[in-house]
Amino acid sequence: MTISWELAHLRIVADIEREIIAGHINQGEQLAPEDKLAAHYQASRRVVRNAMSELERRNVISRQRGKGTFIKQCPAPAQKKEFVAGVILNKVLCVNNMTRLAGIANVFLQQGVPFHVHDSAQSLDSEIRGVGELSQKCDGVILLSVAVEKDIDHLKRIRDRHYDNIVLLDRFFHDVAFDSVCCDHFDGTYKAAWHLHSRGYGKIAYVGSAHDVFSVHERIMGFTKAAQAFNPQSAPVIMRKGVEMHRAGYEAAEELVKQGKADALVCENDDLALGVLEFLKIAGIKPGKEFGVVGFDDLDGIMRAGLGLSSIEANCYETGRKAAQMLVDKMAGAQRGGDVQKIVLPVTLIERESTKRD
DSSP, X not given: OOOOHHHHHHHHHHXXXXXXXXXXXXXXXXXXXHHHHHHHHTOOHHHHHHHHHHHHHTTSEEEETTTEEEEOOOOOOSSOOOOOEEEEESOTTSHHHHHHHHHHHHHHHHHTOOEEEEEOTTXXXXXXXXXXXXXXXXXXXXXXXXXXXXXXXXXXXHHHHTOSOEEEESOOOTTSOOEEEEEOHHHHHHHHHXXXXXXXXXXXXXXXXXXXXXXXXXXXXXXXXXXXXHOTTSOOXXXXXXSOHHHHHHHHHHHHHXXXXXXXXXXXXXXXXXXXXXXXXXXXXXXXXXBEEEEEEOOOHHHHHHHTOEEEEOOHHHXXXXXXHHHHHHHTTTTOSSSOOEEEEOOEEEOOGGGOOO
């Protein structure tokens, strides 16, 4: 399997944080130099530098000129925690979920909460098994569920049979009472569509995957709302293709351009947008001048800046961190009873060359 450098640096981040949690790296200990870390992870020094920058941003390390890089002292928990957390993700080894998991781990590390991770591999049956296993050893769980609206009964059974302490990650369901933390998917594509409209693009379409999950539905609705506002006479152009993102973006752009249906695209995620950019390059169409493209997630700002892709910054790390803190508070009894909590984190449009027309 080929691993992109953006995924590689997040894997280094997650690995170092996991080593700290396990006690294999002590707080205050000096990390190996960049060249040795690069050799250990079989990565370039550029990847290692990006990993160190991310760890420093997360307040995990401090870099001291002339001395080296050190693990920062994390606040000690006020008292020994008597609970254990579980985390169920629907695909751990994707950039979004690794970033969310790093935010989760940061909170649990600082507060001394051990946790177990289960990868449901986008399978509802695996998710059910994971919940059953974790219910035997955990006091609460963060759940990034594969369930959709038609699976509400499944979520209700999880709540009733296994946990009072559940926090849904990047999901929200109106018909089941779970606390949740997610980014504002609706507002993200709404902003993206209006941004393209303000730059003078007249045929703005949406490209998405065939995934049937909460975030996808919200992003489609946000785009639809904007498109109906600035072009009320025409139905919004929405194309959904497969689940292999890069290829889907390429094929959708090729089809829409040949049919003359689009001069700009709002993409469900950055991987789709990169497929669009590849098609435009091969077709000799200039992004940001002849054709506008906006992605979603902005998972690695440095990489996106290099490619000139405008994107919606979703801040997956902060979503994971907020979910972990909410679960810690629930397990400690600080949030028992009362209304269901829903935290919706704002998103930001980052404009780059792919939408600039000057």
